[in-house]
Each structure stands twice: as C-alpha cells, then as structure tokens.
Amino acid sequence: MTPSLATGLTDAEVAQRIADGEVNDVPSRATRSASDIVRANVCTRINAILAVLFTIVIATGSLINGLFGLLIIVNSVVGMVQELRAKKTLERLAIIGQTKPLVRRAKGTRELLPSEVVLDDIIELGPGDQVVVDGVVLEQSDLEIDESLLSGEADPVMKRIDDTVMSGSFVVAGAGAYRATKVGRDAYAARLTEETSKLTLARSDLRAGINRILQFITYLLIPAGLLIIYTQMFTAHVGWQQSVLRTVGALVPMVPEGLVLMTSIAFAAGVVRLGRRQCLVQELPAIEGLARVNVVCADKTGTLTESRMQVAALQRLDSAPDKEAIIDVLASVAADDPRPNASIRAIGDAYRNPPGWTVTASAPFKSATKWSGVSYGEHGNWILGAPDVLLDQSSAVAKQAEAAGSQGLRVLLLGSVDLPVDHLNAPGHVVPVALIMLEQRVRPDVRETLEYFAEQHVSVKIISGDNAVSVGAVASKLGLDGEALDARNLPTDVEELAKTLDNYTAFGRVRPEQKRAMVRALQSRGNVVAMTGDGVNDVLALKDADIGVAMGAGSPASRAVAQIVLLDNKFATLPYVVGEGRRVIGNIERVANLFLTKTVYSVLLALLIGVNGLTAKALGIRSLMFPFEPIQVTIAAWFTIGIPAFILSLAPNDERAQSGFVRRVIVVAVPNGAVAGSATFGCYLLAFWVGEATPIDQMQASTSALITLLVVAVWVLAVVARPYSWWRLALVALSGAAYVAIFSIPWTQHEFGLDPSNVELTAAALVIGLLGAGIVEAVWWTQSSPSGGRPRLWRSGPNRKRLPKIEIARTRT
Structure with missing residues (x-):
C-alpha cells in the first residue's frame, strides 16, 4: 500500500462538521415515517367514501344504521398498528445488519454506522466493502472497484491516487483508503435511490x-x-x-x-414473523417473490458450508523445501494479508509464528484469476491459489489435488514463482511446493432444507468458485442428485447455457460474471430464480436474480444489494420465508x-x-x-x-x-x-x-x-x-x-x-x-x-411439519 499521510479528523473537527450539518444523513431504506403511516391508513379513498355515507345516515337520526362507520376506525387503527409493528421490527433488524465502514480518525480506526460518517472522514477499504459515500482515493494497493451497479460497466475499475469513488460501488480486490467529499443526499447513490429505495x-x-x-x-x-x-x-x-x-x-x-x-x-x-427469525426483509415484495421461486442458486462457501475453515492437512510436494520452511511461508502470507479471506484466516489460525520477512510486492486475490501472492525479496515469490487453474490439469499434482477435492475438501496450492507477484506477466512459471487441505463444515440444517425444497418441487443449483470435484462432493453429501461441471466448460450462448443448467446440479470454478449469466439463462426459461450468497463475487448474481438472499456475515456489498438478509446466517430460514x-x-x-x-x-x-x-x-x-x-x-x-x-x-x-x-x-x-x-x-x-x-x-x-x-x-x-x-x-x-x-x-x-x-x-x-x-x-x-390440480376438501397434512427445525435467535438492541 502507498504510504499514508492522512491521520483522520480530530474529535473537534468531527463535532464542527456535525454542527454544520455535514453528516451522512441518508434517509432510512427500511420504512416510511410514522406520520406517513398514519396518513396512509387514515386518508384513504375507502375511508372517505364510508365517512360520507356515515354522515348521510347520521342525518336521518338512525344511529344503529351508522354502525358501519366503525369500519373507518377499525381500518385505520388496525392498519396503523400492524405497520408500526413491522416498522419497529425492520428498523431493529436494519441496525443489526447495517454495513459499518471502517473510519480512520485521529484517535484510531474503528467501525461506525454510515450515518456517523462526516465530510472529510477517511474510510478504509478492503475486498467486499461497499463504498458508503463519494470520495477521493488517498491510498491504494491494487485497489479494484466494481461500479456496475451504478454505471452498468461490467469490468472492475483499477483506482489510483486522486481517483474518485462513488457510493454504491464495492471493492472486488485490493485495499485502500479514501476521503469523503460528498455525504448524505449529495452522494451519487443517494441521489439515484432516495425516491425508490424506501420499502x-x-x-x-x-x-x-x-x-x-x-x-x-x-x-x-x-x-x-x-x-x-x-x-x-x-x-x-x-x-x-x-x-x-x-x-x-x-x-x-x-x-x-x-x-x-x-x-x-x-x-x-x-x-414481524420473519423478524423473529432474524430475517431482514429489505423489500416487502421479496416475501411473495420467494414464494414463487422454483430455482434456488446457492453459493457453497458461507451459505451451504460454514464460513470458517480449518487446515485439515499440509502435503509437502517433491523437490520442495522442508516442512518448516513451508510453514514459515504460509505463516508470513497469512500475517501480511491486511484483509484475509476465509482460506487465509484458516491458514493464519494454523500457523501463527511468521518469521518477520519484509514484503516487497503483493497481489490480492481475484475471483477471475483464483490466486493471490506475496514477494519477500531474497525469501522468494509465493502464490496461493487453485491447483487446477495454476497447473496443467493432467499433471500429477493437479490429480492429487482433485483426489483430495473429491472428499469435499478445499485444496490450495502453495507455489514458488520466478516473477515478483505484481509483475504484469505474473505469476509466470509456477513450481508446486505444497497442497493445503482446508476442511469446510456443512451447515447442520442444510440437508433438511434442501429436502424441503425438493418436496416443494424447487430445484437447487450449487454455484461455487471452488474446484468442481469438491463442489460435487459437497452436493453428494447433501443428497443432491446430478453431476458437477467445471464452469470453464460452460457455453456462452444463453440458450445452450440454459440447456446445460438443466442437466447439472453443481458447478465449480464459476466466475462472478458467469454467476450472473447463469441466473439470466435460468430466467430466460421462465424460471423465478433466487440467488443466495455472501461474498463480493456473488453481488452481480444477487442483483440480477428475482430474489437476492445474503448472509448476515457476508460482505457489505452482498448485503446491500440483496432483498433478504439472513442475519443469523442460517440457510434453513429460507423455507420459512x-x-x-x-x-x-x-x-x-x-x-x-x-x-x-x-x-x-x-x-x-x-x-x-x-x-x-x-x-x-x-x-x-x-x-x-x-x-x-x-x-x-x-x-x-x-x-x-x-x-x-x-x-x-x-x-x-x-x-x-x-x-x-x-x-x-x-x-x-x-x-x-x-x-x-x-x-x-x-x-x-x-x-x-x-x-x-x-x-x-x-x-x-x-x-x-x-x-x-x-x-x-x-x-x-x-x-x-x-x-x-x-x-x-x-x-x-x-x-x-x-x-x-x-x-x-x-x-x-x-x-x-x-x-x-x-x-x-x-x-x-x-x-x-x-x-x-x-x-x-x-x-x-x-x-x-x-396449483392446477383437483379441488381438495381436506388438508393432507401441512408442510410446516417438514420445515427444518432451527432455533429462533432473540437479539436485543
């Protein structure tokens, strides 16, 4: 990262900006105000008609015949009470699930609510972070930002010093920091969405x-x-x-x-019911929309499996340095990553004693390339990534990795390369050094949830950036029928892609733009598609799906674009929705x-x-x-x-x-x-x-x-x-x-x-x-x-009994 000269605002400067009204006071997305609710429930056309008729009847002197006038009160009071209850629930959940930017101030860096950001604040960025206000880049290290949700441009934009960033975009790779130049209603995304973002x-x-x-x-x-x-x-x-x-x-x-x-x-x-299950409905039509869904596209990591991983095994490869040297490399790579993903965190948990090498170059992980790397000068250039992407798939090491992946493990390759990792031609020639096997626990309630969807004739497609064999193994453990396919073999034609999706259940090595293409291909067949995910690589698909469902522990970007957020990260909540x-x-x-x-x-x-x-x-x-x-x-x-x-x-x-x-x-x-x-x-x-x-x-x-x-x-x-x-x-x-x-x-x-x-x-x-x-x-x-069948006189037994049994979380704020 470029050297930082910005120390952030002092408490006095923050107080002055608050006094001047230079705060990020964007209206709440979740609900309309209490006065709007009262007005909407009292001042209705039906109430007006009934009020006129009631007045006419009272003029005749027959009070008993004016009893229907109570409908005006009932309609208004019941409607207001129910909507105010829903407002309270939504606002409580919205606070819990709100994106909290990392703000650097004179006293240190800490997470704040978006409404607490003021003009000239310095906000740090990492992969998956959403840009909450407009600003100018002060620091960057391979910072790439996706602005497709604002501009429609599909390719991420590399940001340099003094480049502008717009609220509503999100970081796909690298890290950086920017100074807020426009806050509140002046910010770009706020101007676009203020009139349409209310629930x-x-x-x-x-x-x-x-x-x-x-x-x-x-x-x-x-x-x-x-x-x-x-x-x-x-x-x-x-x-x-x-x-x-x-x-x-x-x-x-x-x-x-x-x-x-x-x-x-x-x-x-x-x-209110879904709120009790820690499910934040950011757009009310999503409740009925998910009821019409007949295809669920589920990301594997963080959705079907738990986000946290652990190192199951470290396999040293032939002609590699001794195991202690490999551990030093892994410990250094994990310790020097400012925004580690789940895989790097697992490695860091397993190997905690880095030797203290000096970083000379770094390359962040990108979904498109499937690798990240760090250069340590005389200690070498090292990359971590997907074996089937970095190596010839017919090589012995690639086959070893595939065999481990067939057991449901996530397999990473540690390789030594001859070029600095920030070189234009990186990674260059890769020498395999070790295979790291990461174990992912399948969420305990997922299998029952998938069985529920099968009973309801809702098909499930597992879409992941992991190796296809590993994804297929997880699908098999979950009882899903069908084969797994490497997304690098997917056709680009929409019609052909739709046919392929009909024939396979699990897909591996799927790039973010392919996830979006798969959603669109399914929709082209008349399907109502729900996409579940938690990472920045799921954002495009979440946005294009009929219903986007994000995990509460997912990236801020994924939560921001989803209509439904599962705050307790339980996939089993979906059947209740x-x-x-x-x-x-x-x-x-x-x-x-x-x-x-x-x-x-x-x-x-x-x-x-x-x-x-x-x-x-x-x-x-x-x-x-x-x-x-x-x-x-x-x-x-x-x-x-x-x-x-x-x-x-x-x-x-x-x-x-x-x-x-x-x-x-x-x-x-x-x-x-x-x-x-x-x-x-x-x-x-x-x-x-x-x-x-x-x-x-x-x-x-x-x-x-x-x-x-x-x-x-x-x-x-x-x-x-x-x-x-x-x-x-x-x-x-x-x-x-x-x-x-x-x-x-x-x-x-x-x-x-x-x-x-x-x-x-x-x-x-x-x-x-x-x-x-x-x-x-x-x-x-x-x-x-x-449903198109014969009329039923008696219920054959409610599906409610087959819903997954999950604990209802009670969160107090």
Whole structure:
C-alpha cells in the first residue's frame, strides 16, 4: 500500500462538521415515517367514501344504521398498528445488519454506522466493502472497484491516487483508503435511490393484482350506484329517511373496505414473523417473490458450508523445501494479508509464528484469476491459489489435488514463482511446493432444507468458485442428485447455457460474471430464480436474480444489494420465508374471493332493484325498495367476511404460489356473487308476491332476503376456507351459529330490524338459500385448485411439519 499521510479528523473537527450539518444523513431504506403511516391508513379513498355515507345516515337520526362507520376506525387503527409493528421490527433488524465502514480518525480506526460518517472522514477499504459515500482515493494497493451497479460497466475499475469513488460501488480486490467529499443526499447513490429505495408495497405483484380488482370494482360501482340512488330517491316513494337508508344500504357493501387492509396486515405480520427469525426483509415484495421461486442458486462457501475453515492437512510436494520452511511461508502470507479471506484466516489460525520477512510486492486475490501472492525479496515469490487453474490439469499434482477435492475438501496450492507477484506477466512459471487441505463444515440444517425444497418441487443449483470435484462432493453429501461441471466448460450462448443448467446440479470454478449469466439463462426459461450468497463475487448474481438472499456475515456489498438478509446466517430460514410468502399470497387470494363476492352480489342486487324501479316507473306502479338497511348489510358482513377474512389472512398456508391471481379470483368470486345476488333478489320478489307491502311485510321480506343471502354467503365462506382443517371447519360452523343466534334473540331482532316470524317466508328463504349454496358447491367442484390440480376438501397434512427445525435467535438492541 502507498504510504499514508492522512491521520483522520480530530474529535473537534468531527463535532464542527456535525454542527454544520455535514453528516451522512441518508434517509432510512427500511420504512416510511410514522406520520406517513398514519396518513396512509387514515386518508384513504375507502375511508372517505364510508365517512360520507356515515354522515348521510347520521342525518336521518338512525344511529344503529351508522354502525358501519366503525369500519373507518377499525381500518385505520388496525392498519396503523400492524405497520408500526413491522416498522419497529425492520428498523431493529436494519441496525443489526447495517454495513459499518471502517473510519480512520485521529484517535484510531474503528467501525461506525454510515450515518456517523462526516465530510472529510477517511474510510478504509478492503475486498467486499461497499463504498458508503463519494470520495477521493488517498491510498491504494491494487485497489479494484466494481461500479456496475451504478454505471452498468461490467469490468472492475483499477483506482489510483486522486481517483474518485462513488457510493454504491464495492471493492472486488485490493485495499485502500479514501476521503469523503460528498455525504448524505449529495452522494451519487443517494441521489439515484432516495425516491425508490424506501420499502413499500408498490412493486408487489399481489398489490398490482388487487389494484386491478379495485379498478374492476370501480367500473361496476359507478353505474350500479347511480341507478340505485335514482330509483330509491325518486321511484320508491317511501320518505326521504327510508330512501336514504336503503340507498346507503345498497352502497356500503359495494365498497371492499377490508381488502387493502387485510393485504397490509398480512404483509406486516409476515415481516414481524420473519423478524423473529432474524430475517431482514429489505423489500416487502421479496416475501411473495420467494414464494414463487422454483430455482434456488446457492453459493457453497458461507451459505451451504460454514464460513470458517480449518487446515485439515499440509502435503509437502517433491523437490520442495522442508516442512518448516513451508510453514514459515504460509505463516508470513497469512500475517501480511491486511484483509484475509476465509482460506487465509484458516491458514493464519494454523500457523501463527511468521518469521518477520519484509514484503516487497503483493497481489490480492481475484475471483477471475483464483490466486493471490506475496514477494519477500531474497525469501522468494509465493502464490496461493487453485491447483487446477495454476497447473496443467493432467499433471500429477493437479490429480492429487482433485483426489483430495473429491472428499469435499478445499485444496490450495502453495507455489514458488520466478516473477515478483505484481509483475504484469505474473505469476509466470509456477513450481508446486505444497497442497493445503482446508476442511469446510456443512451447515447442520442444510440437508433438511434442501429436502424441503425438493418436496416443494424447487430445484437447487450449487454455484461455487471452488474446484468442481469438491463442489460435487459437497452436493453428494447433501443428497443432491446430478453431476458437477467445471464452469470453464460452460457455453456462452444463453440458450445452450440454459440447456446445460438443466442437466447439472453443481458447478465449480464459476466466475462472478458467469454467476450472473447463469441466473439470466435460468430466467430466460421462465424460471423465478433466487440467488443466495455472501461474498463480493456473488453481488452481480444477487442483483440480477428475482430474489437476492445474503448472509448476515457476508460482505457489505452482498448485503446491500440483496432483498433478504439472513442475519443469523442460517440457510434453513429460507423455507420459512417461502412459507410466509405462500401464506400472504394464498390467504389474500381467499380474502379477495370473499370481498369480491360481496361486491358482485351487492352490485347485482342494486342493478336488479334499479331495473325494477325503472320498469315500475314506466308502468306507473310502486317500485321495490332496496331490501336492506345499512345495519343489515353490516351484520351480513360480520361473520361471512370481516372476522373470517381477518383470521384467514393470518392462517398457515402451504399452497405453492401461482401466477394468474386476478383471473382466479374473478373466476371464483363472480359466479358466487351472481348466485348470491340472484337468489336474494328471487327470495325478495317472492316475499312481495305473497305480501301486501305493509311495513310488517316489508320487514319480513327484508328478513327473508337476508336469510337467503346469509345461507349462500356462509356457504361461500365454507368453500373459500377449503381445504379444511379442524379450525377452518370450526370457523365456518361458528359463523353460521352466530347468525342463528342473531335471528333467534328478541333484542337483536329488534335492534337489527329482523322479523323471521313468517314461517312460510322463512322456510322459503332457507330453501332458496340452500339451492344457491348447492350451485356454489357445484361450481367449486368444477374449478381447479390454484396449483392446477383437483379441488381438495381436506388438508393432507401441512408442510410446516417438514420445515427444518432451527432455533429462533432473540437479539436485543
């Protein structure tokens, strides 16, 4: 490294810059502010509609019919509480997983939070470090920085003294230090990402689907709403108060007041659950994205195996110096590496007594070359690297190394070279001196995790920079079928590469740009790809994958670009993320079915009543009132939608996520809503056919129509809740029992305007309702399940039991 003249800022200089506001005050990536959360949950279009309708109802003097106004409070409070809980969880985890740059100041060098960096701070860099603010290079030793995430340029850039570095780039090789010249919102990456880096639901496929459903509902609401307003106000002739109440009774159920709320609750609850497992979700759509994944590309070292290694054996080769001399070389190489990787740390742990040689030249490890080296003047030039890269693969030493690698060991070659390691033509001629066998422990929970993915039909590809034989041996230990392939033999054509990836499970000697190419090739076949990794060589692939998953102990660069960070470094957490995604997607689909069914039958009923009103006006006769007052449609939603939807939105769900969310919801909800609306209208007409249209007849007609609606609606709930488990069956049964109680208790009959005393009408309503329920049941049996198979009536046993058993870490901050 070039000699350093910079000693860093004093405490007084730091304090002055803080006072001047010259600090790195980039907004938090994780969450929006508490005020934004409150505003977003209170000031919603649905709350505004309900507030207007509530005000109109209160003007009639009927407080009980304004009970639906509580939905405004419930929607706001529940949404705020859930999102604030998620915010607290995310911010706590974000602090734990935050990149901490190494800042040099007058009192010494130490790790600081990015927000503690001030203008003119000196920040030291090493392999895998992310550049947190813009600056100018003061010191460098073979410093190479990848700026592809900012500029799109794939090749690393060699940085010299006085060159600029930009925030958002990362170090791939070498070391150095730079002085911060732009901090906070002035930094390059902050300017690019400030508006888009906040964690929101905006890019969620699920949210996009729900927005499409809401657009569909809006198109239905406008004509139906205008028609029912006209007919109830100008053709029913029952007084302004009853006209207003019946109009509001028609409009309230058309509004899917809980659909967006339930989606937000499901996402927020998922964040909190995953937070308990030390899983930081940096982008909420990643939860549902991982649920759609069907290919997982896993880096071997640090992901499937533990990051820490140990020297298993040292094999001296023929015509090499004595073993003590070899140990001196290894101890020196390890001691003189300012930023040792896992392999060098293992060597340093094994050989702790360097002879104190003077370094005359050094070359950092690069993923592209697979070697690093140090020159010690008269003590020689030494390199450490991959035997199959530095030697002829047909040589005896290369075959010895391959034989050791077939046992799952990482094998390094110590070689003597004739050129200084920083020479343009280095390494030159390599004389093999020794083979160092490094033992890597496979994480104890990995095998069970891979078995889980196999059961879920998610294929796993192991991608590593290690020798292909060694990678294949690890794959075999983990029970993965398929052969290992040396990535140097991979085709460059995307189509050919995709075909090759189908035929192999493990890949060795993969360069960083090849990892990215492999991800893109898999995506070209329509796969949803997750990439897991921990090193700087995984960054490009993590960025291009549909879902990037980084280990908490990985490089700052890998953590910065990943959507999900496993802070406890447990690969076995991934199935739980998949499970949360499936829970969110599957349960919101159920909830959407309920809410859209309600909207469809409400709109259809309003249209039928409206058409009746127009017809009656043309014939000069009295038209029908809308059958329900607001309180009646409110109680109709309590146990068929509101409470069941809340419970179902948080329930376990192991159905694999599928595309076509909007289509499936419409295919289910429209027929169910049409049946419910038609049956209700038919019962209502029948009631007036046998009645005289007195106030008592009107109440009995409304009651009978409500009974028909509730029978069909409870059966829709019974269908949506499938496949059954004991608690789902109990939920449906309790919902039906609640309505039996409401219709049986005199107090509720009086308060809710119910009169089931007409035995003939009540019996007819039950019969019509059961006929409608039968049609709903028949429609369900003709439809396929979300996964494309036959509908399932009963759960065959939850996949949750097969999830890897891992300890839930409790981290306090």
